[in-house]
Amino acid sequence: MSELPVNEADLQAYADGRLTAERRALVEAWLATRPEEAERVAAYQRLGKEVRTAYEAMLSEPVPERLAQAATRRFAWRQAAAIAGWIALGVALGAPAGWQLRPERPVAQAAPEGTLIARRAAVAHATYSPEVRHPVEVGADDEQHLVNWLSKRLGIKVRAPKLDEAGMSLVGGRLLPGENGPVAQFMYQSQNGKRLTLYVRTEASHNRETAFRYARENNVGVFYWIDREVGYACASADLSKDELLRVANLVYKQLES
Amino acid sequence: MDEAKRLVELIPRLRRYARALVGDRAGADDLVQDTLERAWTKLHLYRQGTDLRAWLFTVMHNVHVNRIRATRLSDPLGDEMPELAQLGTQPDALVLRDLDRAVARLPADQRAVLLLVTLEEMSYEEVARTLGIPIGTVMSRLSRAREKLRAMMLGQSPATKLKVVK
Numbered sequence: 294m295s296e297l298p299v300n301e302a303d304l305q306a307y308a309d310g311r312l313t314a315e316r317r318a319l320v321e322a323w324l325a326t327r328p329e330e331a332e333r334v335a336a337y338q339r340l341g342k343e344v345r346t347a348y349e350a351m352l353s354e355p356v357p358e359r360l361a362q363a364a365t366r367r368f369a370w371r372q373a374a375a376i377a378g379w380i381a382l383g384v385a386l387g388a389p390a391g392w393q394l395r396p397e398r399p400v401a402q403a404a405p406e407g408t409l410i411a412r413r414a415a416v417a418h419a420t421y422s423p424e425v426r427h428p429v430e431v432g433a434d435d436e437q438h439l440v441n442w443l444s445k446r447l448g449i450k451v452r453a454p455k456l457d458e459a460g461m462s463l464v465g466g467r468l469l470p471g472e473n474g475p476v477a478q479f480m481y482q483s484q485n486g487k488r489l490t491l492y493v494r495t496e497a498s499h500n501r502e503t504a505f506r507y508a509r510e511n512n513v514g515v516f517y518w519i520d521r522e523v524g525y526a527c528a529s530a531d532l533s534k535d536e537l538l539r540v541a542n543l544v545y546k547q548l549e550s
Numbered sequence: 551m552d553e554a555k556r557l558v559e560l561i562p563r564l565r566r567y568a569r570a571l572v573g574d575r576a577g578a579d580d581l582v583q584d585t586l587e588r589a590w591t592k593l594h595l596y597r598q599g600t601d602l603r604a605w606l607f608t609v610m611h612n613v614h615v616n617r618i619r620a621t622r623l624s625d626p627l628g629d630e631m632p633e634l635a636q637l638g639t640q641p642d643a644l645v646l647r648d649l650d651r652a653v654a655r656l657p658a659d660q661r662a663v664l665l666l667v668t669l670e671e672m673s674y675e676e677v678a679r680t681l682g683i684p685i686g687t688v689m690s691r692l693s694r695a696r697e698k699l700r701a702m703m704l705g706q707s708p709a710t711k712l713k714v715v716k
Contacts, residue, residue: 302689305696306674309667337696340703341668344570344653347646348669351566356558357579360565363586364558485590 299323304330308337409472411517414492414526415510417469417478422488422530429465429480439466443477443493449523451493453479454547459540461489473497481540487531489540492517496524505541507534516541520549556602557586563603563670564610570665571614573654581617585610607670608680611662618658652702660695663688 299320306312307320324331421428431439436453444451446468453463461481469476469492476494483489496519503519514537517526525548527541564585568578589596589609596605653661666677674692678685 301693305689305692308696311673333697333700336700336704340649340696340699343646343649344665344668347649347653348566348570351569352562354562354565356561356565360561360579360582360586361558363583364561365554 304334305337308334308341410492410494410519410524410526411506411508411515411528412510413471413476413494414490414517414528415508415513415515417476417492418488418490418513418515418528418530419511421467421478421480422490428488430467432465433463435465436463443468446475447477447493447495448474449495451477452548454491454544456481456489456540456543459536459543460484461487461540464488483531487529489527489529489532489537491544492524492526492528494524496522505538505545507538518545557589557606560603560606561586564606567607567665567669568610570650570653570669571661573650581610581614584613584617588613603670604672604676604680607666607672608682611681614662649699649703652699655702656695656698660691660698663691664695664699667692 303312303316303320307317307324312320324334431442433439433453440451440453443466453466456462460483462483464480464482466477466479469478471494473495476492479491479493481489481491505516505518508515508517512530513528514530514532514534515526515528516537517524518541519525525544527537527544529537529540532540561582564582565578568581568585569575572578572581585606589606592609596602653664656664662681663677666672666680667674672680674685674688678688681688683691
């Protein structure tokens with residue numbers, strides 16, 4: 294018997310109905326003399342139909358709210374494309390000075406102490422950053438009031454740094470309880486909805502300074518440092534470590550002066 | 551042209567594929583959500599006018615692969631399959647449920663190929679592009695997936711079926 298040029302790929306394509314008429318005729322002739330192979334291909338077709346039936350119900354189910362929100366996001370498609378393209382361009386061209394990742398403050402490798410502030414900041418971030426309607430107590434439109442209020446409660450001069458350079462704008466802030474007294478949390482958000490919180494608290498032991506340290510608590514990355522009587526922590530679950538470091542630098546530079 | 555609207559319209563298809571790929575509803579919706587969020591951040595890579603569906607499935611595949619890598623679970627499904635309520639409202643729901651279990655037991659690579667061909671009815675070329683593999687690999691994975699599925703479903707005599715379903 295002569296060797297017919299029908300291979301396994303042909304059989305798969307036949308089962309899927311994707312052969313040309315000519316090729317299909319060839320395969321049919323081949324299968325006609327091979328009942329076992331014919332049964333196998335028929336079984337593939339049957340199973341395909343059953344698989345489609347099995348998952349069909351998913352197509353008519355109502356879309357869960359969280360998915361609809363994720364799909365529509367907070368702003369228009371075109372705008373997002375423009376921003377995303379612009380960011381990609383910045384990276385491709387070699388980012389301008391403000392985007393560079395050289396830390397102003399040395400970055401420590403390990404975190405032997407002070408991890409408590411990182412943990413607290415991460416927990417506070419995880420608690421409030423997913424909030425859609427109530428992310429903050431006082432909004433950025435009342436920034437002066439927010440800053441005065443938090444300064445008064447913490448007993449130190451507190452400022453909300455400007456992070457526009459990193460694409461983050463102030464959402465607002467809130468007061469939180471802490472071991473050494475009240476703690477301030479500022480929340481920032483990028484145009485595509487990434488959130489960052491800055492956690493500011495007074496430190497019990499003064500005259501202590503630390504390098505930037507990095508910690509990860511669950512999904513939240515935290516850069517933190519202590520500057521004499523004040524501890525700072527930048528926390529985000531959305532930003533990469535490098536992005537977070539850039540923000541921490543901005544915060545540090547502004548609060549230092 | 552309102553692509554955000556088209557994105558919303560594609561959610562049911564993303565969910566169907568994710569449900570079959572991941573094996574449980576909650577995990578599938580997590581995957582879809584991650585995919586949509588990833589799609590927003592990767593939007594500049596999408597070329598207007600090209601096939602948004604194919605692009606989204608590519609994004610989903612990448613998200614899925616990264617998640618598997620992150621959790622180091624190549625095939626997380628053992629005998630304890632999650633509850634499959636609402637699957638198969640048809641009369642022979644038990645058969646469909648067995649089929650779902652069988653699909654879940656396919657090696658992840660083969661499962662993805664089979665589902666894109668069967669559910670999404672993608673061309674073999676589209677599948678190759680979506681998964682970033684050569685077309686020859688698509689064909690061999692498809693062939694192996696189908697043969698495994700057939701063997702698993704053949705092995706289900708009524709008696710063992712009862713045992714599996716409990």
